[in-house]
Amino acid sequence: MTAHIYTAFDEELKYLMRRISEMGGLAEQMVGESVRALVNSDAALAQKVISDDVIMDNAEREVGDKAIVTIAKRQPMAADLREIIGALRIASDLERVGDLGKNNAKRVMAVQGTGVPRKLARGIEHLSELAMTQLKEVLDVYTTRSAEKAKSIRDRDEEIDAIYTSLFRELLTYMMEDPRNITTCTHLLFCAKNIERIGDHATNIAETIYYMATGAQPEGERPKDDTTTAFGVAD
Amino acid sequence: MTAHIYTAFDEELKYLMRRISEMGGLAEQMVGESVRALVNSDAALAQKVISDDVIMDNAEREVGDKAIVTIAKRQPMAADLREIIGALRIASDLERVGDLGKNNAKRVMAVQGTGVPRKLARGIEHLSELAMTQLKEVLDVYTTRSAEKAKSIRDRDEEIDAIYTSLFRELLTYMMEDPRNITTCTHLLFCAKNIERIGDHATNIAETIYYMATGAQPEGERPKDDTTTAFGVAD
Numbered sequence: 117m118t119a120h121i122y123t124a125f126d127e128e129l130k131y132l133m134r135r136i137s138e139m140g141g142l143a144e145q146m147v148g149e150s151v152r153a154l155v156n157s158d159a160a161l162a163q164k165v166i167s168d169d170v171i172m173d174n175a176e177r178e179v180g181d182k183a184i185v186t187i188a189k190r191q192p193m194a195a196d197l198r199e200i201i202g203a204l205r206i207a208s209d210l211e212r213v214g215d216l217g218k219n220n221a222k223r224v225m226a227v228q229g230t231g232v233p234r235k236l237a238r239g240i241e242h243l244s245e246l247a248m249t250q251l252k253e254v255l256d257v258y259t260t261r262s263a264e265k266a267k268s269i270r271d272r273d274e275e276i277d278a279i280y281t282s283l284f285r286e287l288l289t290y291m292m293e294d295p296r297n298i299t300t301c302t303h304l305l306f307c308a309k310n311i312e313r314i315g316d317h318a319t320n321i322a323e324t325i326y327y328m329a330t331g332a333q334p335e336g337e338r339p340k341d342d343t344t345t346a347f348g349v350a351d
Numbered sequence: 352m353t354a355h356i357y358t359a360f361d362e363e364l365k366y367l368m369r370r371i372s373e374m375g376g377l378a379e380q381m382v383g384e385s386v387r388a389l390v391n392s393d394a395a396l397a398q399k400v401i402s403d404d405v406i407m408d409n410a411e412r413e414v415g416d417k418a419i420v421t422i423a424k425r426q427p428m429a430a431d432l433r434e435i436i437g438a439l440r441i442a443s444d445l446e447r448v449g450d451l452g453k454n455n456a457k458r459v460m461a462v463q464g465t466g467v468p469r470k471l472a473r474g475i476e477h478l479s480e481l482a483m484t485q486l487k488e489v490l491d492v493y494t495t496r497s498a499e500k501a502k503s504i505r506d507r508d509e510e511i512d513a514i515y516t517s518l519f520r521e522l523l524t525y526m527m528e529d530p531r532n533i534t535t536c537t538h539l540l541f542c543a544k545n546i547e548r549i550g551d552h553a554t555n556i557a558e559t560i561y562y563m564a565t566g567a568q569p570e571g572e573r574p575k576d577d578t579t580t581a582f583g584v585a586d
Contacts, residue, residue, distance in 0.1 A: 177568060184436060191426040201419060204436070208443075222580035288537060292530040298523060299582060305537065306544070306580075333412060345457035345541075347534060 128186045129196070132179060132203040133258075139175045139210040140255040142168060144248055146217035147314055151244040153224045154307060155237040162224035165217055172214035179207040194331070202328035206258065209317040209324070213251065216310040216317075223303040230300045236290065239283040240304065243311045246276045250318040257322065263329035270322040270334055276315040277342050283308050284344040312342055363421045364431070367414060367438040368493075374410045374445040375490040377403060379483055381452035382549055386479040388459045389542060390472040397459035400452055407449035414442040429566070437563035441493065444552040444559070448486065451545040451552075458538040465535045471525065474518040475539065478546045481511045485553040492557065498564035505557040505569055511550040512577050518543050519579040547577055 146165050153161040183200045186192075192200065232240070250269060257265045287305050290297045326334045381400050388396040418435045421427075427435065467475070485504060492500045522536045522543070561569045 184432060187422065187436075188428050188432055193423050197419060197423055201439070204439075205443075208440075219580060226580060226582050288533060291526065291533045291537075295527045295530065298526045298533070302523060302526075302537075302540065303580075303582070305540070309541070345454060345461060345538075347461050347538075 125186070125190045125192070125196075128182070128190070129199055132182060132186070132200065135175060135179050135182075136203055136206050136210070136258065137255065139172060139179070139207060139214075140251070140258070142172060142175075143210045143213040143217070144251055144255075146172070146214050146221075147244060147248055147251070147311070150217040150220040150224075151240060151307075151311075153221055154227070155232055155241060157224065157228045157231055159225060159228065162221040165221035169214050169218040172211050176207045176211040179203060195328075198328050198331060202324050205324045206321050209320045213314050213317050216314050220307045220310050223307055226303050227300045230297075232300070232304065233290070236283075236286065236301075236304055239279070239286060240307060240311070243276065243279050243283060243308060244314075246279060247311050247314040247318065250276065250315055251321075254318045254321045254325070257325055261325065261329050263326050266322045266325040266329065267334050270319050270326070273315055273319045276312060280308055280312040281343050284342075284347070288347075309342075360421070360425050360427070360431075363417065363425070364434055367417060367421070367435065370410060370414050370417075371438055371441050371445070371493065372490065374407060374414070374442060374449075375486070375493070377407060377410075378445045378448040378452070379486055379490075381407070381449050381456075382479060382483055382486070382546070385452040385455040385459075386475060386542075386546075388456055389462070390467055390476060392459065392463045392466055394460060394463065397456040400456035404449050404453040407446050411442045411446040414438060430563075433563050433566060437559050440559045441556050444555045448549050448552050451549050455542045455545050458542055462535045462538050465532075467535070467539065468525065471518075471521065471536075471539055474514070474521060475542060475546070478511065478514050478518060478543060479549075481514060482546050482549040482553065485511065485550055486556075489553045489556045489560070492560055496560065496564050498561050501557045501560040501564065502569050505554050505561070508550055508554045511547060515543055515547040516578050519577075519582070523582075544577075 146168050149161055150165045152158065153165065183204050187197070187200055190196075250272070254266070254269050257269065284305065287301045287308070291301045323334055326332075381403050384396055385400045387393065388400065418439050422432070422435055425431075485507070489501070489504050492504065519540065522540050525532045526536045558569055561567075
């Protein structure tokens with residue numbers, strides 16, 4: 117951040133940063149808890165994640181309102197303006213991560229009857245650990261504003277996609293083995309896809325941080341889609 | 352829009368509106384074509400949708416860049432600032448709609464081997480017609496800026512959710528009847544979910560237009576999640 121004459125403006129930027137960090141912490145927690153609830157069929161924990169989503173929604177709205185007021189009042193230029201627009205974008209990505217955590221939590225009740233097979237549970241846990249690590253790292257980078265690190269996180273989404281693809285394959289196999297697995301495995305497919313999308317949002321945030329730091333978009337195509345879309349019926 | 356001293360500013364706002372309308376038209380087209388490609392196993396049309404996504408990505412970036420430059424240069428207040436922030440948000444929703452169309456197009460090749468059963472194809476078409484109507488209407492409201500109409504579109508997402516839920520149920524039934532349907536039906540499940548999400552983005556846009564017109568968020572909870580998350584194994 118550059119030096120300002122108005123210290124009140126610094127306070128406003130700090131407020132935005134603090135709220136974003138809080139949202140990030142809550143998003144991480146919601147993702148972790150939703151997967152724990154799923155794996156342990158813990159309906160109470162799932163319910164907690166569902167209620168926490170209201171906090172996220174309100175936080176996004178408050179960040180949005182504050183951002184607009186700050187732009188209108190301070191009329192910031194260049195880096196300061198990017199700072200505020202970036203906060204808006206990151207808040208929106210974090211709110212979506214919260215939604216995805218909530219969506220997974222809602223599926224806990226649906227799979228409770230059968231429980232989640234141990235092997236699939238481990239796959240989901242592994243996938244969510246990767247997504248949470250990515251989210252955690254990107255939030256650390258938000259504090260340091262390293263364009264270099266932001267770019268390296270963005271370029272690393274492929275690991276999550278690879279795990280997601282192998283989990284997708286395994287879920288299809290379970291379904292084919294026994295039709296009684298179909299409903300549970302369908303919910304787990306959506307859970308896995310939700311976690312893969314959490315990784316996408318972490319990648320979005322990394323791109324936003326890069327933009328905040330440099331004023332540019334990172335170079336090079338970014339793999340935004342998973343590879344399971346190409347799975348033919350012969351698989 | 353209020354009257355400005357700078358007609359150059361009006362030009363900039365008009366540029367943003369025009370680009371948003373173009374993006375909206377392309378998004379609609381991509382959604383329609385991806386479903387047509389899916390239902391007719393038309394790989395060439397699917398490929399066209401996939402390439403069109405690059406145009407959407409570039410358009411979103413250009414709207415973003417223009418929005419930032421306009422804020423920095425003109426330092427707009429109140430309604431004008433909301434106009435620009437709103438354009439940013441709508442461009443982001445439309446870009447996501449394009450992604451979802453592309454994702455559906457990518458699945459065309461995967462289901463080509465078996466084709467899509469007629470009854471399921473009709474379900475997907477019906478769902479996509481509703482989503483496209485919602486998208487079309489919301490883009491019309493973007494031109495007229497009627498807060499009233501924006502709110503009524505936002506409150507109407509439930510029809511899409513109902514159709515999605517019945518399609519979800521039907522897809523599960525097909526899978527259970529014959530394990531050879533599982534891979535195709537899994538892709539169709541994701542296609543249906545993608546279309547349901549397109550409806551969500553139309554709803555987001557309606558909320559943004561309401562905000563642009565009034566400076567406030569529409570009152571009342573909005574049903575953001577589909578109801579299939581609660582489908583137990585007994586279904």
